[in-house]
Amino acid sequence: MSKHHVTTTINGEAVEFLCETQETLLDVLRNTLNLTGSKEGCASGDCGACSVIADGTLVCSCLMLGVEAEGRSITTVEGIADGEKLHPIQQKFLEHAALQCGFCTPGFIVAAKALLDANPNPTEEEARYWLAGNLCRCTGYDKIIRAVMDAAAELRGEARAA
Amino acid sequence: MNYIVPQSELKIVGTSPVRPDGVDKVTGRATFGADMALAGMIWGKVKRSPHAHARIVSIDTSKAMALAGVKAVVTAADFPEIPNEEAFVGEGPMNFRDLSRNCMARDKALYEGHAVAAVAASTQAIAEQAVDLIEVTYEVLPHVIDVEAAMAPDAPVLHPDMFTAGIEPKPTRPSNIAKRVSFAKGDVDAGFAEAEVIVEGRYTTQPVHQAYIEPHACVAQVATDGQAQIYSSTQGQFMVRAYSAKILGWEIANLRSFPLEIGGGFGGKTVVYLEPLALKLAQKSGRPVKMMMTREDVFRASGPTSGAVIEVKIGAKRDGAIVAAREVLKYQAGAFAGSPIGPGCMCGLAMYDIPNVDVVGYDVVSNRPKVAAYRAPGAPITSFAVESAMDDLARKLAIDPLALREMNGVRDGSKTHYGVTHKDIGFLPVLEAARNHPHWKAPLKPGQGRGVACGFWFNIGGESSGAVHVNEDGSVSVVSGNPDIGGSRASMAMMAAEVLGIPVEQVRPIVGDTASIGFSFLTGGSRVTFATGMAVTQAAERVVEQLKTRAAQIWEIPAEAVEWKDGKAWPAGLNAGAFEPLSLAQIALKAGRTGGPISSEVSLNAQGAGAGFGCHICDVEVDAETGQVKILRYTAVQDVGKAIHRAYVEGQIQGGAAQGIGWALNEEYIYDTKGRMENAGFLDYRVPVASDLPLIEAVIVEVPNPRHPFGVRGVGEVPIVPPMAAVANAIRSATGLRMPDLPMSPPKICAALDAAAGAKAA
Numbered sequence: 063m064s065k066h067h068v069t070t071t072i073n074g075e076a077v078e079f080l081c082e083t084q085e086t087l088l089d090v091l092r093n094t095l096n097l098t099g100s101k102e103g104c105a106s107g108d109c110g111a112c113s114v115i116a117d118g119t120l121v122c123s124c125l126m127l128g129v130e131a132e133g134r135s136i137t138t139v140e141g142i143a144d145g146e147k148l149h150p151i152q153q154k155f156l157e158h159a160a161l162q163c164g165f166c167t168p169g170f171i172v173a174a175k176a177l178l179d180a181n182p183n184p185t186e187e188e189a190r191y192w193l194a195g196n197l198c199r200c201t202g203y204d205k206i207i208r209a210v211m212d213a214a215a216e217l218r219g220e221a222r223a224a
Numbered sequence: 225m226n227y228i229v230p231q232s233e234l235k236i237v238g239t240s241p242v243r244p245d246g247v248d249k250v251t252g253r254a255t256f257g258a259d260m261a262l263a264g265m266i267w268g269k270v271k272r273s274p275h276a277h278a279r280i281v282s283i284d285t286s287k288a289m290a291l292a293g294v295k296a297v298v299t300a301a302d303f304p305e306i307p308n309e310e311a312f313v314g315e316g317p318m319n320f321r322d323l324s325r326n327c328m329a330r331d332k333a334l335y336e337g338h339a340v341a342a343v344a345a346s347t348q349a350i351a352e353q354a355v356d357l358i359e360v361t362y363e364v365l366p367h368v369i370d371v372e373a374a375m376a377p378d379a380p381v382l383h384p385d386m387f388t389a390g391i392e393p394k395p396t397r398p399s400n401i402a403k404r405v406s407f408a409k410g411d412v413d414a415g416f417a418e419a420e421v422i423v424e425g426r427y428t429t430q431p432v433h434q435a436y437i438e439p440h441a442c443v444a445q446v447a448t449d450g451q452a453q454i455y456s457s458t459q460g461q462f463m464v465r466a467y468s469a470k471i472l473g474w475e476i477a478n479l480r481s482f483p484l485e486i487g488g489g490f491g492g493k494t495v496v497y498l499e500p501l502a503l504k505l506a507q508k509s510g511r512p513v514k515m516m517m518t519r520e521d522v523f524r525a526s527g528p529t530s531g532a533v534i535e536v537k538i539g540a541k542r543d544g545a546i547v548a549a550r551e552v553l554k555y556q557a558g559a560f561a562g563s564p565i566g567p568g569c570m571c572g573l574a575m576y577d578i579p580n581v582d583v584v585g586y587d588v589v590s591n592r593p594k595v596a597a598y599r600a601p602g603a604p605i606t607s608f609a610v611e612s613a614m615d616d617l618a619r620k621l622a623i624d625p626l627a628l629r630e631m632n633g634v635r636d637g638s639k640t641h642y643g644v645t646h647k648d649i650g651f652l653p654v655l656e657a658a659r660n661h662p663h664w665k666a667p668l669k670p671g672q673g674r675g676v677a678c679g680f681w682f683n684i685g686g687e688s689s690g691a692v693h694v695n696e697d698g699s700v701s702v703v704s705g706n707p708d709i710g711g712s713r714a715s716m717a718m719m720a721a722e723v724l725g726i727p728v729e730q731v732r733p734i735v736g737d738t739a740s741i742g743f744s745f746l747t748g749g750s751r752v753t754f755a756t757g758m759a760v761t762q763a764a765e766r767v768v769e770q771l772k773t774r775a776a777q778i779w780e781i782p783a784e785a786v787e788w789k790d791g792k793a794w795p796a797g798l799n800a801g802a803f804e805p806l807s808l809a810q811i812a813l814k815a816g817r818t819g820g821p822i823s824s825e826v827s828l829n830a831q832g833a834g835a836g837f838g839c840h841i842c843d844v845e846v847d848a849e850t851g852q853v854k855i856l857r858y859t860a861v862q863d864v865g866k867a868i869h870r871a872y873v874e875g876q877i878q879g880g881a882a883q884g885i886g887w888a889l890n891e892e893y894i895y896d897t898k899g900r901m902e903n904a905g906f907l908d909y910r911v912p913v914a915s916d917l918p919l920i921e922a923v924i925v926e927v928p929n930p931r932h933p934f935g936v937r938g939v940g941e942v943p944i945v946p947p948m949a950a951v952a953n954a955i956r957s958a959t960g961l962r963m964p965d966l967p968m969s970p971p972k973i974c975a976a977l978d979a980a981a982g983a984k985a986a
Contacts, residue, residue, distance in 0.1 A: 082349070098259040099252015101487070103437040104519040108906035111437055139252035152250040156242045159871035162710040162879060164249030165256055165438040165487025187915075194915040197906060199435050199488050200710060201875055202882030203914040 073141025257441030257457025276899025337524025415548025415580025419539025438487020460746025491597030564602030572606030650927030673958025679945025698809025705744025750938020832931025865937030884947025
């Protein structure tokens with residue numbers, strides 16, 4: 063069977079690719095487009111390491127087919143920074159030591175971006191429930207939550223949160 | 225030199241700079257195991273046993289080989305038979321025959337998920353199809369999963385040549401008990417006779433997986449002259465090289481092992497699974513081969529740590545002085561011998577000075593995946609039992625649980641039941657810090673409970689190499705042989721920068737491959753900041769000596785007349801002459817004319833790792849309707865010797881505590897009647913998520929380890945030891961229930977609450 067031709071937008075750029083019917087968006091990103099920032103931790107939508115934003119919605123790219131990207135706008139971790147300039151969420155992850163091995167980090171950065179796009183002023187509990195779809199085995203989440211809350215404060219233009 | 229000085233005299237060590245590999249990791253640029261690709265690469269896939277225990281009658285690979293796109297198939301027949309050869313590597317015994325047979329089953333499949341064959345094909349889809357086309361004929365054998373069932377005289381025997389070691393005379397029949405170990409001190413019967421208060425209990429823990437988020441992955445390539453490269457996500461590139469060479473029967477020098485970024489290990493990536501298979505497939509196919517485990521593969525075929533049954537009995541005088549303790553531990557090893565029973569027998573009672581002790585342990589095989597190291601291997605299991613019993617003892621004596629531990633806790637000079645005398649330890653300062661923490665005194669609301677528990681780990685040193693190179697422009701490269709799991713690049717750079725007296729940003733730390741740096745034992749046992757840090761510190765000191773010599777040459781004065789301060793060479797005193805100080809960069813610029821490159825590599829075998837102690841305080845609330853335990857507040861106190869990078873030390877402590885909370889409340893393997901795991905995924909094997917946990921406060925205590933230049937003790941292992949008992953003791957406090965079986969999941973809590981209510985009503 064021939065492959066599907068998909069036309070989409072990834073990180074603001076027009077992209078075309080060919081994929082098999084059953085290929086996930088994650089496999090397309092990683093194996094066809096060499097965007098390996100999105101990780102495969104489970105391939106079942108349980109760990110969030112493959113999180114991307116599709117037309118404003120946070121999704122696990124392992125649960126989305128490559129063909130479903132047709133006509134959509136996809137943001138991956140590679141599209142969060144503005145060129146050389148890190149996004150405040152990325153900067154706060156560094157400052158708060160919110161990563162240890164760094165494998166879950168791309169998914170958390172993308173999920174946190176989606177959270178703060180939807181809710182610029184989350185409570186700690188809201189942040190914890192929003193990020194409950196992303197597993198981290200290293201940090202115990204403490205510093206991740208602090209980084210996200212601090213990034214939210216900065217994005218709102220407030221002074222550094224306590 | 226010794227840098228054990230007040231924090232005010234340190235410029236870099238003890239602060240929390242942004243980690244040098246941080247930007248790569250927040251932007252998705254870092255290359256982890258599965259991110260590696262080579263030109264012409266094909267894909268490998270493992271065929272796994274669907275049976276828990278089966279004889280492999282035959283394997284027919286002809287249909288798979290005939291499939292278009294399949295480039296190679298391997299089975300055990302492609303690997304040499306490895307003789308029974310035991311080596312002690314790092315934290316536990318390793319038998320290379322078993323390792324080889326764990327990577328690829330020979331004669332028998334010993335657990336569901338055991339590799340029986342592997343294929344390489346041009347696409348992942350073809351490789352998967354080919355796996356299905358491999359025909360394996362099995363003779364299914366009776367299996368055994370539970371540890372005590374495996375010890376029963378009529379249990380199915382996994383290895384007909386396994387006769388329990390450590391028993392005299394040698395048993396006449398094979399069994400699943402690989403080994404019996406024992407430790408004794410004093411006269412335990414006399415001790416119990418003297419005791420006025422005795423507590424005892426039987427505790428069980430479940431095997432839990434390290435559950436690193438990154439599945440195992442590697443890429444291998446082999447040239448026709450036998451030169452091979454392996455790129456993998458591992459805790460030790462030298463381990464991958466040694467083990468793969470052993471299993472393949474290759475010479476070590478022909479194999480170059482490159483460590484990629486590692487997406488969590490916690491001990492689980494201290495062995496090989498895929499690497500020898502990928503190398504063999506690459507050799508047979510003549511193509512680079514990439515292999516990745518699925519999450520299901522990870523659960524069914526790698527890790528976990530042991531489940532266990534522990535019986536513990538402690539006797540004390542009425543004033544709280546403990547006079548006797550007895551422990552019997554039965555640890556599951558999985559399909560091959562080698563549970564962490566040794567540390568299990570040592571760690572639980574290592575924290576208390578008890579005159580009469582008797583500990584017996586059993587290493588037991590059953591039809592489960594072979595256990596791998598998991599953070600403080602063996603210690604959390606035994607401490608769940610001992611620290612629960614300590615809580616019961618405190619209640620029975622009506623003594624504050626911290627006071628009971630303060631009274632009996634080990635100090636310098638206390639001799640353990642396994643023969644070692646504690647030295648330069650910080651257990652009592654840890655207990656004091658816990659007592660003085662506001663958490664300990666904070667009021668509880670009705671229905672809430674507070675628990676406390678302690679933990680111990682030896683920490684290890686071992687063989688390490690570190691190199692410091694001064695570059696032409698005065699920047700500095702630091703090379704180590706240890707994969708960076710939790711921020712060790714940062715701590716290496718910081719120690720080097722402190723010694724050199726330059727900003728940490730001027731130092732670039734690199735993790736070298738096996739051809740780029742001297743041998744280094746793997747990242748594990750909380751050894752890297754201690755041992756590799758020692759090598760890096762010494763290498764930096766040697767570089768300082770060279771820098772001083774070069775400055776002396778430039779100034780034409782004796783080297784002794786130069787001192788190094790703030791990253792610059794200075795004339796030492798007025799007699800040395802009046803010279804403007806020379807910076808590291810200025811000296812580097814002239815290196816070519818003063819003797820050539822300035823660099824040093826130090827390889828050493830670090831001794832004197834300082835033992836670590838922790839004390840955790842946990843508050844819970846139990847939902848009587850659902851059985852759910854909510855962690856309200858959690859404080860983890862630990863002696864770390866010296867925190868090099870404070871934030872990453874805190875992170876290690878918080879992460880270890882979170883893993884322990886998962887072990888306490890949720891994590892377990894569920895098997896069906898055929899010995900097949902039913903919850904091999906993150907939906908059903910439930911690790912803690914962000915909404916399960918409160919902020920975890922890490923309290924750093926610093927009692928310096930005099931055998932490290934900065935006073936470092938290992939940090940990463942201790943924090944997973946106390947949580948299970950801390951949570952159990954908090955549940956006991958909140959509900960009156962002593963929960964002896966892990967995990968303390970909602971069904972178990974509900975059943976215990978119902979039973980207690982029934983008992984009350986009756």
